[in-house]
Amino acid sequence: MAQRPIITVLGLVCFWSWMQSTYGEYLIGVGSYDMTGPAADVNMMGYANIEQNTAGIHFRLRARTFIVAENLQGPRFVFVNLDAGMASQLLTIKLLERLKSRFGNLYTEENVAISGIHTHAGPGGYLQYVVYSVTSLGFVTQSFDAIANAVEQSIIQAHNNLKPGSIFINTGDVKEASINRSPSAYLLNPAEERSRYPSNVDTQMTLLKFVDSASGKSKGSFSWFATHGTSMSNNNKLISGDNKGVAARLFEDWFTSQNKSSSPNSNSTELDIGELVQIAQLIKATGGKDCNEKSSQASKVRKNDGSLFVGAFCQSNVGDVSPNVLGAFCIDSGKPCDFNHSSCNGNDLLCVGRGPGYPNEILSTKIIGERQFRSAVELFGSASEELTGKIDYRHVYLNFTNIEVELDNKKVVKTCPAALGPGFAAGTTDGPGVFGFQQGDPEISPFWKNVRDFLKEPSQYQVDCQNPKPVLLSSGEMFDPYPWAPAILPIQILRLGKLIILSVPGEFTTMAGRRLREAVKETLISNSNGEFNNETHVVIAGLTNTYSQYIATFEEYHQQRYEAASTLYGPHTLSAYIQEFNKLAQAMAKGDKIYGNGTSPPDLLSVQKSFLLDPFGDTTPDGIKLGDIKEDIAFPGSGYFTKGDKPSATFWSANPRYDLLTEGTYAVVERLQGERWISVQDDDDLSLFFRWKVDNTSFHGFAAIEWEIPTDAISGVYRLKHFGASKKTIVSPINYFTGASSAFAVQ
Numbered sequence: 067m068a069q070r071p072i073i074t075v076l077g078l079v080c081f082w083s084w085m086q087s088t089y090g091e092y093l094i095g096v097g098s099y100d101m102t103g104p105a106a107d108v109n110m111m112g113y114a115n116i117e118q119n120t121a122g123i124h125f126r127l128r129a130r131t132f133i134v135a136e137n138l139q140g141p142r143f144v145f146v147n148l149d150a151g152m153a154s155q156l157l158t159i160k161l162l163e164r165l166k167s168r169f170g171n172l173y174t175e176e177n178v179a180i181s182g183i184h185t186h187a188g189p190g191g192y193l194q195y196v197v198y199s200v201t202s203l204g205f206v207t208q209s210f211d212a213i214a215n216a217v218e219q220s221i222i223q224a225h226n227n228l229k230p231g232s233i234f235i236n237t238g239d240v241k242e243a244s245i246n247r248s249p250s251a252y253l254l255n256p257a258e259e260r261s262r263y264p265s266n267v268d269t270q271m272t273l274l275k276f277v278d279s280a281s282g283k284s285k286g287s288f289s290w291f292a293t294h295g296t297s298m299s300n301n302n303k304l305i306s307g308d309n310k311g312v313a314a315r316l317f318e319d320w321f322t323s324q325n326k327s328s329s330p331n332s333n334s335t336e337l338d339i340g341e342l343v344q345i346a347q348l349i350k351a352t353g354g355k356d357c358n359e360k361s362s363q364a365s366k367v368r369k370n371d372g373s374l375f376v377g378a379f380c381q382s383n384v385g386d387v388s389p390n391v392l393g394a395f396c397i398d399s400g401k402p403c404d405f406n407h408s409s410c411n412g413n414d415l416l417c418v419g420r421g422p423g424y425p426n427e428i429l430s431t432k433i434i435g436e437r438q439f440r441s442a443v444e445l446f447g448s449a450s451e452e453l454t455g456k457i458d459y460r461h462v463y464l465n466f467t468n469i470e471v472e473l474d475n476k477k478v479v480k481t482c483p484a485a486l487g488p489g490f491a492a493g494t495t496d497g498p499g500v501f502g503f504q505q506g507d508p509e510i511s512p513f514w515k516n517v518r519d520f521l522k523e524p525s526q527y528q529v530d531c532q533n534p535k536p537v538l539l540s541s542g543e544m545f546d547p548y549p550w551a552p553a554i555l556p557i558q559i560l561r562l563g564k565l566i567i568l569s570v571p572g573e574f575t576t577m578a579g580r581r582l583r584e585a586v587k588e589t590l591i592s593n594s595n596g597e598f599n600n601e602t603h604v605v606i607a608g609l610t611n612t613y614s615q616y617i618a619t620f621e622e623y624h625q626q627r628y629e630a631a632s633t634l635y636g637p638h639t640l641s642a643y644i645q646e647f648n649k650l651a652q653a654m655a656k657g658d659k660i661y662g663n664g665t666s667p668p669d670l671l672s673v674q675k676s677f678l679l680d681p682f683g684d685t686t687p688d689g690i691k692l693g694d695i696k697e698d699i700a701f702p703g704s705g706y707f708t709k710g711d712k713p714s715a716t717f718w719s720a721n722p723r724y725d726l727l728t729e730g731t732y733a734v735v736e737r738l739q740g741e742r743w744i745s746v747q748d749d750d751d752l753s754l755f756f757r758w759k760v761d762n763t764s765f766h767g768f769a770a771i772e773w774e775i776p777t778d779a780i781s782g783v784y785r786l787k788h789f790g791a792s793k794k795t796i797v798s799p800i801n802y803f804t805g806a807s808s809a810f811a812v813q
């Protein structure tokens with residue numbers, strides 16, 4: 067019986083691992099909610115192009131959330147990933163208020179992180195400082211409400227489905243999804259420092275996989291990787307989550323199709339194409355009909371009942387990182403642009419970055435999204451390292467106007483009030499500015515100095531403090547009619563076992579991010595007794611909790627390209643971040659609290675100005691109803707469509723801003739299944755396009771729906787359907803309508 071104890075020990079080990087896998091290490095909840103917002107007339111956030119207003123949807127935007135808790139009583143935190151340009155201070159403030167009234171003190175500024183993916187193709191006007199709402203004509207309530215409701219709903223969902231589970235972490239490189247768009251500035255960093263890295267961008271993706279203990283199934287995955295959401299250009303008018311939104315759509319669909327015996331497309335038909343054409347010919351456009359508020363939701367392909375797998379692609383130290391990986395070229399000569407200034411014979415407008423699908427930006431967006439998606443699938447499949455250990459967090463508000471920073475040489479320097487340099491106005495190779503500036507401009511012309519001084523002449527203190535940045539806009543000294551730039555910024559550290567997430571309120575450049583991560587890691591290690599070690603893994607969550615533009619290194623600051631010119635608080639901005647993050651890290655490592663949360667940022671909701679008018683009075687000519695077909699399907703000579711074809715139809719419609727059809731859809735592709743129409747695609751699909759148009763003489767509105775028949779479509783009879791809403795007068799109730807095109811056969 068000598069073996070007995072060994073068997074018992076083995077039994078215990080098995081029992082222990084069974085316990086572990088059954089009950090998991092943490093409580094995990096995930097949630098997701100539609101935050102698409104107004105698909106007409108609203109300026110897109112990102113490029114600051116006054117002409118880039120929404121006019122339709124490529125695919126929908128979502129807020130995706132995970133909550134992790136040690137146990138019901140123990141520490142927990144919330145991470146929300148927004149398909150938005152960036153987080154917004156006002157949004158964070160209002161969300162915290164809503165969470166307080168709903169959950170008491172469970173979720174506060176300390177343990178909630180709200181992060182933006184940095185798409186440049188989402189509705190703007192939801193930030194509170196003037197600089198970020200000039201091109202949106204001020205505050206846009208509809209944009210704000212759509213995002214705020216989505217964040218709240220996704221958190222409620224995640225909170226309600228908190229269940230025991232395990233978390234696995236994995237890391238790997240994403241290839242050809244990023245290049246440095248300011249390599250000349252990167253080169254100013256010390257050679258010794260640069261030589262420690264294989265590339266001038268961080269190619270690592272860090273992925274978390276959440277596995278539910280009871281079912282053994284994964285319920286979600288969040289990953290961080292740095293690349294700009296600028297695959298879609300500053301001419302695009304379709305709402306889009308850009309490359310990270312694509313990656314999320316592909317990943318969630320991939321996961322869902324994995325474990326489904328039949329996908330919606332898998333019912334094939336026995337009929338041949340001749341018979342399909344005959345059936346299709348019998349079914350004409352329906353004409354506009356009234357429907358109800360829930361009709362479009364009922365037609366969605368992916369219904370949000372709270373049980374969806376949530377796959378999120380989060381942003382990181384994205385500052386100088388472009389998805390336009392073929393490089394920047396002069397559009398006149400086709401030659402590479404000037405290295406230091408990213409211009410062509412002095413003209414910045416001619417120098418434009420090219421994505422891998424150039425000149426097709428939708429294709430570029432798909433390719434860069436697909437590269438992130440494929441890396442995530444690989445990391446997800448092979449994730450075997452389980453996270454264990456504490457959940458913890460530290461948070462503080464800092465007034466970046468005048469932080470004293472002690473440098474390594476003991477010299478004490480200061481940050482400055484926010485200011486922008488001319489390189490900011492030059493834009494980047496992802497979206498050049500229109501005012502004739504160049505990146506790296508060392509001076510401002512007398513003309514622009516006059517314009518600047520008309521707005522606000524910078525103080526001498528500011529000019530000296532920001533040097534060598536020439537001050538083009540002293541936004542930190544401008545308070546009329548309300549502050550132009552943030553002064554108070556939140557910084558936050560979240561801990562999940564060996565994973566450390568740094569919530570930064572802006573866009574760190576590649577090297578700035580590396581310095582911050584290393585400093586925090588060193589501080590954690592040197593202030594703890596082995597609790598942190600070189601296995602501690604630090605990621606940067608970019609554009610989180612509020613937005614304050616860029617953070618370049620001190621060396622990069624000296625070239626004053628776009629990223630440096632947008633580093634608001636002067637040459638020592640990064641050093642201030644490192645110093646203050648180190649304080650939080652030290653407190654975390656030692657188990658100390660932060661004494662004093664700092665001054666809270668102002669709530670500027672009541673002083674916001676809004677100049678965008680609501681739509682009203684959309685009409686149709688006599689005898690035509692909303693939802694009636696304007697241009698029906700144009701059949702090819704063969705009488706039917708094949709894969710890759712693009713059937714389209716245009717409907718008489720009303721402004722999409724009357725109702726955002728949240729968790730619903732403006733457009734559906736339906737397939738005839740016996741006697742019933744079933745939805746196979748909606749406006750959240752990458753191959754269905756919903757475009758909103760207004761006739762500029764009659765002011766009638768139209769919804770154009772175009773379907774790129776995907777390669778996995780099955781033969782059958784299809785039609786395109788539109789949903790919309792209108793209001794006769796400002797005070798009338800909303801009226802919902804729908805209409806369908808004539809049927810068409812697809813082989």
Ligand SMILES: *[C@@H]1O[C@H](CO)[C@@H](O)[C@H](O)[C@H]1NC(C)=O
Binds near residue numbers: 283284321324325
């Ligand atoms: C599909 O289900 C099986 C069995 O439930 C599970 O082992 C597998 O991990 C699931 N696939 C994915 C991608 O989660």
Ligand SMILES: *[C@@H]1O[C@H](CO)[C@@H](O)[C@H](O)[C@H]1NC(C)=O
Binds near residue numbers: 332333739
């Ligand atoms: C496929 O066809 C069968 C039989 O008509 C039907 O019961 C089922 O719901 C269909 N599946 C889908 C996804 O349409």
Ligand SMILES: *[C@@H]1O[C@H](CO)[C@@H](O)[C@H](O)[C@H]1NC(C)=O
Binds near residue numbers: 250405406
């Ligand atoms: C870029 O600027 C640096 C510093 O002024 C200079 O040394 C270098 O020659 C320039 N490179 C090019 C390609 O113009």
Ligand SMILES: *[C@@H]1O[C@H](CO)[C@@H](O)[C@H](O)[C@H]1NC(C)=O
Binds near residue numbers: 468554665
């Ligand atoms: C930030 O600090 C500056 C300089 O001390 C001060 O003038 C300003 O009022 C502070 N800002 C806020 C919002 O507290």
Ligand SMILES: *[C@@H]1O[C@H](CO)[C@@H](O)[C@H](O)[C@H]1NC(C)=O
Binds near residue numbers: 601
């Ligand atoms: C951690 O430290 C050990 C021993 O010093 C070393 O072998 C290992 O490579 C280090 N790991 C990392 C990730 O740096």
Ligand SMILES: *[C@@H]1O[C@H](CO)[C@@H](O)[C@H](O)[C@H]1NC(C)=O
Binds near residue numbers: 174660662
């Ligand atoms: C810091 O903020 C948290 C959450 O808002 C609050 O519970 C705590 O009391 C604050 N601490 C101080 C010292 O004000």
Ligand SMILES: *[C@@H]1O[C@H](CO)[C@@H](O)[C@H](O)[C@H]1NC(C)=O
Binds near residue numbers: 763
């Ligand atoms: C009106 O629309 C037509 C055709 O789309 C276009 O050519 C014309 O430039 C537009 N006019 C204005 C003032 O936008």
